Amino acid sequence: MEALFTSLGVVAVAEIGDRTQLLALLLATQFRRPIPVICGILVATVANHAMAALAGEWVGHLLSPAILKWVLGLSFAGMAVWTLIPDKLDRAQAVAPRRGAFVTTLFAFFLCEMGDKTQIATAALAARFNVLLPVIAGTTTGMLIANVPAVLFGHYAGHRINAARIRYVAAAIFAAEAALTLTGYSFP
Numbered sequence: 001m002e003a004l005f006t007s008l009g010v011v012a013v014a015e016i017g018d019r020t021q022l023l024a025l026l027l028a029t030q031f032r033r034p035i036p037v038i039c040g041i042l043v044a045t046v047a048n049h050a051m052a053a054l055a056g057e058w059v060g061h062l063l064s065p066a067i068l069k070w071v072l073g074l075s076f077a078g079m080a081v082w083t084l085i086p087d088k089l090d091r092a093q094a095v096a097p098r099r100g101a102f103v104t105t106l107f108a109f110f111l112c113e114m115g116d117k118t119q120i121a122t123a124a125l126a127a128r129f130n131v132l133l134p135v136i137a138g139t140t141t142g143m144l145i146a147n148v149p150a151v152l153f154g155h156y157a158g159h160r161i162n163a164a165r166i167r168y169v170a171a172a173i174f175a176a177e178a179a180l181t182l183t184g185y186s187f188p
Helices: 002-015 019-031 034-062 065-083 101-113 117-129 132-158 163-183
Strands: none
Touching: 002 117, 002 132, 002 163, 019 034, 019 101, 019 132, 034 101, 034 117, 034 132, 065 117, 065 163, 117 132
């Protein structure tokens, strides 16, 4: 349960103001069809985060516990700093809507998540907890918690979210995760 809830919380907060959330706003305003956009986000996230979790678990098995602790701790610390940098979505990054809402969202989200902080967080969480399904379920649910409101409220809700404050909260969570990892603390 710790892996599930930690993964969910880390990704849900880190995703606020992220480029994929901006993409969700853009796709919601372009298509005005929330269900296919949400389904595209779900499928893309499961595929992307499953690959990231597999890679993270594999790396976790390759490294000794002492080295893994430092790699993960420094990774979480790096993500804390990275989270403080606001993301911007260039309209050129978005996939042109020549296909339907689902297919466009699926490809756009999958590609936009490549190398994103939530994908890297998924790999790090899988390496730390060494369990795939709870991490994938948690990170995917976290993505949906952050992106479904963006889709549903579209452009209207986008300008009311204080992205700077959310980035600070996300950075604090990553910093706390780094400290917990480096000190070896584990929740009971």
